Structure formats: C-alpha cells, structure tokens
Amino acid sequence: xxxxxxxxxxxxxxxxxxxxxxxxxxxxxxxxxxxxxxxxxxxxxxxxxxxxxxxxxxxxxxxxxxxxxxxxxxxxxxxxxxxxxxxxxxxxxxxxxxxxxxxxxxxxxxxxxxxxxxxxx
Amino acid sequence: xxxxxxxxxxxxxxxxxxxxxxxxxxxxxxxxxxxxxxxxxxxxxxxxxxxxxxxxxxxxxxxxxxxxxxxxxxxxxxxxxxxxxxxxxxxxxxxxxxxxxxxxxxxxxxxxxxxxxxxxx
Amino acid sequence: xxxxxxxxxxxxxxxxxxxxxxxxxxxxxxxxxxxxxxxxxxxxxxxxxxxxxxxxxxxxxxxxxxxxxxxxxxxxxxxxxxxxxxxxxxxxxxxxxxxxxxxxxxxxxxxxxxxxxxxxx
Amino acid sequence: xxxxxxxxxxxxxxxxxxxxxxxxxxxxxxxxxxxxxxxxxxxxxxxxxxxxxxxxxxxxxxxxxxxxxxxxxxxxxxxxxxxxxxxxxxxxxxxxxxxxxxxxxxxxxxxxxxxxxxxxx
DNA sequence: GTGGTCTAGACCACC
DNA sequence: GTGGTCTAGACCACC
Numbered sequence: 434x435x436x437x438x439x440x441x442x443x444x445x446x447x448x449x450x451x452x453x454x455x456x457x458x459x460x461x462x463x464x465x466x467x468x469x470x471x472x473x474x475x476x477x478x479x480x481x482x483x484x485x486x487x488x489x490x491x492x493x494x495x496x497x498x499x500x501x502x503x504x505x506x507x508x509x510x511x512x513x514x515x516x517x518x519x520x521x522x523x524x525x526x527x528x529x530x531x532x533x534x535x536x537x538x539x540x541x542x543x544x545x546x547x548x549x550x551x552x553x554x
Numbered sequence: 555x556x557x558x559x560x561x562x563x564x565x566x567x568x569x570x571x572x573x574x575x576x577x578x579x580x581x582x583x584x585x586x587x588x589x590x591x592x593x594x595x596x597x598x599x600x601x602x603x604x605x606x607x608x609x610x611x612x613x614x615x616x617x618x619x620x621x622x623x624x625x626x627x628x629x630x631x632x633x634x635x636x637x638x639x640x641x642x643x644x645x646x647x648x649x650x651x652x653x654x655x656x657x658x659x660x661x662x663x664x665x666x667x668x669x670x671x672x673x674x675x
Numbered sequence: 676x677x678x679x680x681x682x683x684x685x686x687x688x689x690x691x692x693x694x695x696x697x698x699x700x701x702x703x704x705x706x707x708x709x710x711x712x713x714x715x716x717x718x719x720x721x722x723x724x725x726x727x728x729x730x731x732x733x734x735x736x737x738x739x740x741x742x743x744x745x746x747x748x749x750x751x752x753x754x755x756x757x758x759x760x761x762x763x764x765x766x767x768x769x770x771x772x773x774x775x776x777x778x779x780x781x782x783x784x785x786x787x788x789x790x791x792x793x794x795x796x
Numbered sequence: 797x798x799x800x801x802x803x804x805x806x807x808x809x810x811x812x813x814x815x816x817x818x819x820x821x822x823x824x825x826x827x828x829x830x831x832x833x834x835x836x837x838x839x840x841x842x843x844x845x846x847x848x849x850x851x852x853x854x855x856x857x858x859x860x861x862x863x864x865x866x867x868x869x870x871x872x873x874x875x876x877x878x879x880x881x882x883x884x885x886x887x888x889x890x891x892x893x894x895x896x897x898x899x900x901x902x903x904x905x906x907x908x909x910x911x912x913x914x915x916x917x
Numbered sequence: 918g919t920g921g922t923c924t925a926g927a928c929c930a931c932c
Numbered sequence: 933g934t935g936g937t938c939t940a941g942a943c944c945a946c947c
Contacts, residue, residue, distance in 0.1 A: 441922060455655050467934065478924045483935075491733065500932040500934045519655055524669045527648035534576050534640055538670045545666055548645045549659045683937060697897050709919065720939045725920080742919045742947040761897055766911045769890035776818050776882055780912045787908055790887045791901045 442477055446485035448522070450494070451515040454507055463505045465495065563598060567606035569643070571615070572636040575628055584626045586616065684719055688727035690764070692736070693757040696749055705747045707737065805840055809848035811885070813857070814878040817870055826868045828858065 440448070453459045465471075468486055472479040486503055489495045496506045507515070531541045561569070574580045586592075589607055593600040607624060610616045615632065618624045628636070652662045682690070695701045707713075710728055714721040728745055731737045738748045749757070773783045803811070816822045828834075831849055835842040849866060852858045857874065860866045870878075894904045 443922080452655070469934080478926095480925085481923060484922090486935085497935065499930075499936080502934065516655060520652065520657065520665060521669075523648065523651045523655070524665055527644065528666075528669060530644045531641065534573070534637060534644070536641065541670065542663075542666065544641060544645055545649075545663065548642075548649060549662065685937080694897070711919080720941095722940085723938060726937090728920085739920065740947095741921080741945075744919065758897060762894065762899065762907060763911075765890065765893045765897070766907055769886065770908075770911060772886045773883065776815070776879060776886070778883065783912065784905075784908065786883060786887055787891075787905065790884075790891060791904065 442481050443485040443488065446471070446475075446482065447489055447494075448519065450489065451519055454505065454512060455516050455519060459505055461505050461507055464502050465505060467502055563602050564606040564609070567592075567596075567603065568610055568615075569640065571610065571626075572640055575626065575633060576637050576640060580626055582626050582628055585623050586626060588623055684723050685727040685730065688713070688717075688724065689731055689736075690761065692731065693761055696747065696754060697758050697761060701747055703747050703749055706744050707747060709744055805844050806848040806851065809834070809838075809845065810852055810857075811882065813852065813868075815882055817868065817875060818879050818882060822868055824868050824870055827865050828868060830865055 450459070450465070459465065466474070468479055468482045472482045475482070486495065486497070490497055490503075492511075494505070494507050494511060495503050497503045528541065531544070536544065571580070571586070580586065587595070589600060589603045593603045596603075607616065607618070611618060613632075615626070615628050616624050617627045649662065652665070657665065692701070692707070701707065708716070710721055710724045714724045717724070728737065728739070732739055732745075734753075736747070736749050736753060737745050739745045770783065773786070778786065813822070813828070822828065829837070831842060831845045835845045838845075849858065849860070853860060853866075855874075857868070857870050858866050859869045891904065894907070899907065
C-alpha cells in the first residue's frame with residue numbers, strides 16, 4: 434500500500450489490480466474494496482480511488498453496482514492483454530534502469546542469463 | 555523523491571545516491587544536500603536521512619566536514635562495486651516481477667530479446 | 676452556456692461538442708476552448724471541464740497536446756455514431772415528455788405528423 | 797429544479813407547474829410553495845418567482861389568499877389548453893433539435909416510428 | 918500560457 | 933452503507 438512517484442497514483446491502483454488478477458489473487462466475480470475502504474487503507478483521497486475505479490469500469494475490467502460495491506468482471510482475453518501489458522511495463526522499466534546504469538543490450542542479456550542460471554532467490 | 559514500500563527508506567536514499575554516482579550525475583568532490591534540506595525536500599523524517607548519511611559515511615562513500623556539509627568521496631573501485639550491487643538489485647527485482655506474472659526462465663529471456671530487438675523507447 | 680439538471684454537467688459538455696460537430700459548427704483539426712476558458716465562460720469548475728475533456732480524449736474524439744491545447748480529431752465514422760447517439764437521446768426525451776403529458780404512441784405519431792405538415796417555424 | 801438557458805426562468809416556472817397539473821402531480825385546491833420557499837429551493841431571485849406567480853394569477857391558474865398562501869384553481873378546460881400548449885412546445889423543440897442534427901421531415905417520422913416500435917425504455 | 922494530478926470536503930442518489 | 937458529481941484550490945510538468 435505504498436505508492437512511488439513515477440506513475441500517477443490512480444494508474445498504480447489499476448496496475449496493482451491487474452497484477453492481482455494475473456497472479457490469481459483475485460478473480461472475476463470477486464468484490465473488491467469499496468472506494469472508501471481503499472482510500473482509508475492506502476491513505477489517499479477517495480477521489481483518487483474513484484478515478485481508478487471509474488477507469489477500470491470504462492474498460493469493463495470491473496462493474497459497479499450502485500449502493501452495493503464494485504466487482505471484478507474481467508474476461509480471460511482481458512487477462513491475457515493485462516499480462517502482456519504488465520510484462521511490457523516490467524521489461525521497459527528493467528531495460529531503462531540497466532541502461533541508465535551503463536549497460537548495453539549485450540551486457541543486459543548476459544547479466545540476465547548469469548542471474549537466471551546462478552539461481553536467484 | 556518518492557519512496558515505495560519494499561525497502562527501508564534510508565536504504566532507498568543510499569541506493570539513489572549510488573545510482574546517481576554510477577550515472578555520473580554526481581561525482582567525487584561534489585557537495586550533497588544537507589540532511590535537513592534532504593528531509594524537507596523528500597518530506598521524510600530527519601532521523602531517517604541521518605541514518606542514511608551515517609551509513610554512507612561508514613563505507614567511506616561520503617565524508618562530512620563539520621560546519622561545511624557532506625561531500626562525495628567515492629573511489630573508482632567503489633563505483634564498480636556499486637554498479638554490480640545496483641545491477642543485481644535491478645535484475646532480481648525484474649526476475650521476481652516477471653515470475654510473479656507467470657513467466658518462466660525461458661520466457662523471460664525470450665521476452666527480453668524481443669523487447670531489445672523490437673526497440674523500446 | 677446554461678446547464679439543466681438532468682444530465683451531469685460533464686456529460687452535457689460532451690454532448691454539446693458532439694452536436695456542434697454534427698452541425699458542422701466545428702470540425703476535425705479545430706482547436707477548442709482551453710479547459711480554463713471553458714470553465715470561466717460557463718462558470719463551472721475547471722475540474723468538471725477537465726473530466727469532460729478527458730472522456731472526449733479517451734474515445735479519441737479530441738486529442739490533447741500538453742501546454743498547447745485540445746483539438747478535435749473525430750473521424751467521419753465517429754460523426755455518424757454521434758449523430759445516431761444524439762438522435763436517440765432527442766427521441767427518447769421527446770417520447771418520455773409526450774407520454775408524461777398523457778399521450779399514447781398513436782397520438783404522438785399523429786401530433787408529429789400534424790405539426791410537420793402544418794409547418795412549424 | 798434546474799433551469800436551462802433557452803426560455804426565461806419565470807416562464808420555465810410556469811411551464812413546470814402546468815406540466816405538474818397535466819400529470820396530476822398537483823391539482824386544483826392544492827397549496828403550492830410560497831414564493832420565498834420556491835426561490836430558496838430553486839436558488840433563484842425572489843423577483844423572478846414573483847413574476848411567475850403573478851402571471852399564473854392573471855390567467856386564473858392560481859389564486860393567492862393573503863396571509864395563507866397560493867392555491868391551484870385551474871379548471872378542466874384550462875388543463876386541456878395547457879396540455880395542448882405543452883405538447884406544442886415539446887413537439888417544436890423535438891423537431892428543431894432533429895433538424896439541427898440534419899434530419900428531414902421524412903427521416904424524423906421514420907425515426908420516431910422505429911423508436912416507438914423498438915420500444916424505448 | 919496549457920493540461921494533469923491530487924487533496925479536502927460537500928451533497929446527492931440508491932440500498 | 934455504497935458510488936457519483938461537483939466545487940475549490942494547490943502544485944506540478946510542458947511550452
């Protein structure tokens with residue numbers, strides 16, 4: 434429940450839900466936190482949560498029943514898309530971090546291979 | 555100047571300075587922010603900043619001149635160590651993120667190759 | 676620049692732009708009012724205007740150039756959709772108003788025919 | 797209780813009462829809001845309300861008993877007239893909206909028939 | 918100047 | 933209780 438500064442908070446909320454879906458921690462049909470609960474737990478403004486929830490609703494990732502709450506309604510196809518999207522983000526972030534540390538493409542690949550073989554925790 | 559929740563904040567402060575050094579944004583001889591200034595800008599507790607600065611002093615990455623401020627004093631060898639250290643962190647974070655999205659070692663390598671060839675902005 | 680109370684203001688802003696597009700008063704490529712200007716003229720909060728502009732951007736009806744302004748970028752196909760959408764709204768509003776005045780389907784048709792033939796200003 | 801900009805507000809007040817009468821929401825003998833109450837609820841100038849009430853009195857749609865309030869006193873014949881009047885307004889508004897969207901007489905009739913048959917909620 | 922994000926808080930509608 | 937809309941206003945980034 435901590436937010437870093439690179440992406441807008443509402444986007445981080447959405448990404449976190451997408452990741453939870455991919456990992457199977459939540460699934461279609463599940464009720465998610467109410468906007469107020471989320472805002473309280475994350476100590477952010479309810480309006481910020483609402484923007485995230487509204488955008489998730491617009492892409493039909495969740496559906497909202499007035500007075501009842503918000504429910505996941507993502508299809509398997511959407512899950513695949515989210516997985517691609519999140520993987521792309523993770524990859525780009527990784528590559529840009531490595532490059533900013535001074536590694537070129539070749540070195541990045543080598544380091545990854547070494548790390549994967551050497552066994553990372 | 556935003557901190558996420560995974561690492562202790564003082565550690566994130568140190569890492570940020572290490573990365574700035576590697577990237578050449580700051581170098582040996584440069585004066586860095588006073589603890590007070592840092593705490594104000596980052597809106598964190600001065601004690602947290604103090605711990606970070608103390609640890610950087612212990613490994614002789616910076617030195618503090620009383621009444622004058624804190625100065626970078628890292629050697630080239632230290633820079634190399636920092637680079638390895640930071641690369642390891644970035645790699646481990648990348649690998650664990652990809653795995654939590656459901657990718658195995660083979661897929662991770664493939665994705666990286668594709669992304670590097672496809673050209674990421 | 677007056678808003679009635681039935682639809683949310685941000686929706687009325689969007690509908691007004693859709694109608695202007697259909698009527699040819701504005702067209703693709705045109706720059707529209709800045710959010711601040713619109714808010715000032717309509718005497719509403721800039722945040723309300725922003726929500727309308729953001730939603731128009733999400734459906735690719737306009738595009739926003741940071742620091743420069745917002746421009747219409749609707750395609751002809753979108754215009755056709757907007758026309759259907761607005762016609763549907765107008766029709767439904769008309770029918771519900773007539774029914775609430777006590778007219779049935781048959782009478783509504785008759786009244787419309789009479790009015791169209793009798794010549795309305 | 798929201799007013800749009802096309803008609804003068806006092807006229808909109810009168811029309812709203814006429815519609816309420818036609819719909820049977822209020823009837824002859826009922827006491828209506830005091831001018832002061834109306835102005836407060838609708839957040840408009842008391843003078844505007846006064847003009848509406850005065851005009852309703854002139855056509856003997858309401859009567860004001862000093863110190864007691866204002867009461868509906870419309871006859872059935874007046875109700876019929878109001879119904880015609882309101883229907884005419886609704887029709888004219890509908891036709892002008894459809895024409896401004898680019899529909900001709902023939903299309904307007906067709907659309908209405910389709911909508912009525914298709915069943916609008 | 919432009920738009921983008923966020924907070925704080927009011928008030929409403931639906932249940 | 934739930935979400936939806938709106939205002940007021942701060943602060944930021946890009947130009």
